[in-house]
Amino acid sequence: MPDALKHTVFVLAPLVVLFAVAPGVYQNHLLLFNFVIFLILAQGVNIIYGFTGYLPFGYVGFFGAGAYGFAVMVMHLQTPAIVAVLAGGLVGVLLGLLLTPLLRLSGAYFAIANLAASLAVLHLIANPALEGITKGPYGVSLTGTFNPTDAYYAALAVLALTVGGVVYLKNSAFGLALQAVREDAVSASMAGVNVVKMRMIAWLASALVAGLAGGIYAWYVSVFYPDNVFSGEFSIFAIVFALFGGVATIAGPILGVLILYGIYNLIGFTTPQYFQLIYGLLIMGLVLFLPAGLVSLATRRGWHVP
Amino acid sequence: MSPDARPVLNVSKLVKRFGGFHALDGLSFHVAPGEILGLVGPNGSGKTTAINVISGLYAPDGGEVSFDGGSIGGLASHKLVHGGINRTFQVPKPFLSLTVRQNIQVALAYGRARSAPPSMAELLDEYRLREVAERPAADLNSAQQKMLDLTRALATRPRLLLLDELAAGLNPAELDWIAGRIKALAATGMAIIVVEHLMGFIEQITDRVIVLNAGKEIFEGKLAAAVRQREVIEVFLGGEHAA
Numbered sequence: 001m002p003d004a005l006k007h008t009v010f011v012l013a014p015l016v017v018l019f020a021v022a023p024g025v026y027q028n029h030l031l032l033f034n035f036v037i038f039l040i041l042a043q044g045v046n047i048i049y050g051f052t053g054y055l056p057f058g059y060v061g062f063f064g065a066g067a068y069g070f071a072v073m074v075m076h077l078q079t080p081a082i083v084a085v086l087a088g089g090l091v092g093v094l095l096g097l098l099l100t101p102l103l104r105l106s107g108a109y110f111a112i113a114n115l116a117a118s119l120a121v122l123h124l125i126a127n128p129a130l131e132g133i134t135k136g137p138y139g140v141s142l143t144g145t146f147n148p149t150d151a152y153y154a155a156l157a158v159l160a161l162t163v164g165g166v167v168y169l170k171n172s173a174f175g176l177a178l179q180a181v182r183e184d185a186v187s188a189s190m191a192g193v194n195v196v197k198m199r200m201i202a203w204l205a206s207a208l209v210a211g212l213a214g215g216i217y218a219w220y221v222s223v224f225y226p227d228n229v230f231s232g233e234f235s236i237f238a239i240v241f242a243l244f245g246g247v248a249t250i251a252g253p254i255l256g257v258l259i260l261y262g263i264y265n266l267i268g269f270t271t272p273q274y275f276q277l278i279y280g281l282l283i284m285g286l287v288l289f290l291p292a293g294l295v296s297l298a299t300r301r302g303w304h305v306p
Numbered sequence: 307m308s309p310d311a312r313p314v315l316n317v318s319k320l321v322k323r324f325g326g327f328h329a330l331d332g333l334s335f336h337v338a339p340g341e342i343l344g345l346v347g348p349n350g351s352g353k354t355t356a357i358n359v360i361s362g363l364y365a366p367d368g369g370e371v372s373f374d375g376g377s378i379g380g381l382a383s384h385k386l387v388h389g390g391i392n393r394t395f396q397v398p399k400p401f402l403s404l405t406v407r408q409n410i411q412v413a414l415a416y417g418r419a420r421s422a423p424p425s426m427a428e429l430l431d432e433y434r435l436r437e438v439a440e441r442p443a444a445d446l447n448s449a450q451q452k453m454l455d456l457t458r459a460l461a462t463r464p465r466l467l468l469l470d471e472l473a474a475g476l477n478p479a480e481l482d483w484i485a486g487r488i489k490a491l492a493a494t495g496m497a498i499i500v501v502e503h504l505m506g507f508i509e510q511i512t513d514r515v516i517v518l519n520a521g522k523e524i525f526e527g528k529l530a531a532a533v534r535q536r537e538v539i540e541v542f543l544g545g546e547h548a549a
Contacts, residue, residue, distance in 0.1 A: 173415035176404070180412045183401035186363065187455075189383035190392060191413035192462055 004171040007306045011250050012163045015039075019156055029148065031265060033220055036155040038261055040213045041238035042245075042253035043162045048206035049239070050247030051169055052199055053182035054103065057111040057235055061099075061118030062092040062207045064230035066214025068125050071140045072133065081145040085154060085215035092211015095121065096204045103199050118230065126226035139225035142218065151220035158212045165205060166250050170306065178202055179248065237261070244286055246293025250306045255294055311338040314374060314497045315360070315466050321368030322355055322521075329355040331521035332369065339465065342488065342498045344508040344529065347518030348541055353501040354396060356518075357468045360499075361393045362386045373466065388418045392464035396471045396501075398451035400443035400458070406430075407439045409454055410461050417462025429457040432487070449476055466497045473507045485511050505529070517541075 001009075022032050041063065049055050069091030073084035102113050128136040169175030178198055180188040185195045214229060221228075237260075245256030260282070268275040290296055295305040313336035322330040330352045337343045345353045358364050360371055362383035371379045378386060401409050407426065414423055430436045433453040438446060443454055452472055459467060469488070473481055481504075488511055492498050502508050508515060509529050517525035517532050519541040525532050532538050 173411065176408055176412050177416055179404060180401045180409075183403060184399045186383075187395070187399040187401065187458070188412070190361070190387060191458055192384050192387040192416035192418055193412065194382075194384045 002171075003306075004167055007167045007170065007250055008164070011254070011306055012160065012167060015163065015254060016156060016160045019159070020153075023149075023152065029152065033148070033152050033155060035257065035261060036152070036159050037213055037217055038237060038241060038257045039254060040155065040159050040162050040209060041234060042241040042257050043159075043166050044206045044209035044213070045238045045242040046166060046247050046249075046253045047162075047169065047209070048202055049242065050249070050252075051175060051178040051182060052202045054106075054114075054199075054203070055111045055239070056114050056206070057239070058114035058116070058118030059206075059210060059238055060230055060232060060234040061114070061121045062095055062210035063214035063217070063234050064118070064125070064226070065095045065121055066092045066211030067218035067224065067229040068134055068140075068214075068226075069211065070215035070218040071135075071142060074142050074145050075135075075140065076133075078144075081147065081150065081219050082154070084145070085212060085219060088215020088218070089208050089212040092207040092209075092214065093204050095211070096207030100200055100203065103196075103203060115235075118235070122226055122230035125230075134226075137226060139223065139228075140218075142222045145219060146222040148220055151216055154219070155213070155216045158209070158216060162209050163250065163254075165209075170248075170250050174198075240283065243293060244282070246295030246299075246305070249293075249295050252293050252295045252305070259294075311340065313338045315499075316372045317356070317360070317369070318372075319369035320356070320359060320366055320371060322352075322359055322364055323367050328521050330359065330366075330369075333518070333522055334369075335516045335523055335526065337466070337497045337499055339495045339497050340492050341514065342492045342500060342512045344512035344515035345499060345501045345518060346503075346505070346508060346515055346529075346532075351518040351541075352521040353518055354470055355521075357393060357470050357499070357501060360466075361391060361468055384416075387462050387464075390420060390463075390465035391468070392417075392459035392462050392466075393468035394452065394455040394459055394470055394472055396474075398448070398455040400446070400451055400454045402444040403442055405440050405442055406435050406446070406454055409443055410457055413458045413461035419461070419463035421463055423461055423463050429461060433457045449480060452476070460491075464496065466499070467491065469498065469500045469502075471501055471503065473502055473504050481507055 019032060019036055023029050026032060045056060045059060066088035069088040070084040073079045073087045099117050102110055105113055125134045126137045130136055169178065177193045180191060180193060181195050181198050189195050218224065241256035241260050242253040244260055245254065246252030263278065264275060298305050316336045318334045320330050320333045333352065333356060345356065347353055359366050362381055365380035370377055373389065373391060410426055410429055417423065430439050433456060435450065435453060435457065438450060446454060473484060476484060485507060488498060500512060512529065514527060515529045515532055516523045517538050524537050525535050
């Protein structure tokens with residue numbers, strides 16, 4: 001069996017099936033929905049950080065822009081929710097295009113510039129002067145499209161699409177070329193790779209994913225404020241989950257979300273002080289002993305991790 | 307090399323400045339298919355800069371580089387690679403976290419070799435990388451990384467190959483072996499430019515050398531003749547030896 005098929009059958013399919021049947025047996029649907037959203041965002045971070053080395057501290061910018069793309073379509077054009085979600089993805093991509101000059105930066109400079117860009121988008125949307133379009137800081141209420149069940153399955157579809165994209169990256173010459181660019185851009189160009197174009201494709205793909213996720217989030221929650229959908233927690237959680245599991249793999253970010261977001265929900269609400277302690281210790285231990293993530297426990301021993 | 311072969315690369319009055327410093331100051335030379343040309347000169351004379359400009363890392367500030375009769379000055383590196391130019395680096399630059407095989411795969415997939423590219427097996431065997439094919443490039447020793455750099459270049463089937471100090475740090479047995487390989491590549495019609503400090507190696511493999519000083523050629527011809535030139539001795543050893 002070729003690897004791409006193996007990864008689809010043994011990683012992508014079980015994950016999607018698990019979350020497709022879970023609402024039937026587990027009552028906290030909001031929690032399941034949040035899991036799916038973070039799975040999407042962690043894989044989106046994986047695409048841009050794992051495969052190209054750009055750490056998107058302002059990743060939430062695409063998510064929030066997607067949520068407001070959805071809201072504007074629904075409020076002003078009364079489009080069906082699905083169309084508005086696609087518009088959210090498109091807004092993510094357009095914002096990505098606008099921010100492509102950031103790709104000239106690298107390392108911490110890129111991360112900070114990206115964070116600043118996401119804040120700029122937040123304050124643009126939350127500007128009272130734009131109340132007529134975005135409702136400014138007063139938040140939006142989209143009761144007309146409220147349908148958590150459909151929104152949940154739409155999120156699942158985007159998850160399947162995103163993980164499918166990562167399976168492709170993991171098994172194609174294209175993904176290999178992206179990693180080559182991450183390792184050494186000059187050498188990659190000497191292997192015939194168009195460095196600028198490759199970075200741009202990965203950047204826009206991860207922006208699309210976050211924009212779609214943001215649109216679906218808006219659909220699901222239906223009432224939100226700019227600060228909710230531009231919360232820095234989305235960026236930080238998605239990055240920490242992806243790094244914890246191990247980037248540039250398919251399984252790493254999935255493990256990261258299931259374990260860390262699982263712990264967060266087990267102990268985060270009842271005893272937040274322990275949660276912060278455990279989270280802090282976990283992250284410190286990870287940075288010190290497993291900088292390449294959980295999956296490196298296996299890869300170090302020479303085991304193959306999808 | 308047939309002396310009347312048309313040059314594949316023509317460099318004419320090339321200028322490259324970094325701030326006020328003229329790294330290349332009107333450099334001119336050419337190289338023909340199947341020829342091995344040595345670029346020698348003291349440190350800072352512009353050898354590596356010349357290679358960087360020809361391979362598209364820097365855009366020239368003046369003069370012309372033409373390849374196959376077309377001007378290529380300032381074109382992006384990947385386009386030059388597709389056109390048939392490739393190089394190795396003084397300090398090898400493999401994709402460290404990828405395996406040796408994956409390193410070569412990238413170049414095979416994206417190099418757009420004009421004729422059939424060499425096979426993976428051939429490259430691994432000929433450059434002694436078979437044993438380490440599944441290991442990350444970071445695990446290789448420096449000689450192996452140099453060979454990986456070379457195979458990455460060869461996978462794109464270049465017609466002009468630029469070797470920047472490929473021989474430095476190799477042991478005598480490896481030197482003999484790589485000299486043989488470079489000559490065999492030239493015999494297939496590849497034009498090769500070798501930047502090197504090891505004069506024995508230059509003597510062994512080149513048909514002709516260009517001696518550079520301060521970004522300009524000061525001699526062109528056989529190495530044996532170069533070492534009898536007063537100006538060449540002066541730039542290499544200092545004025546008092548040139549008497």
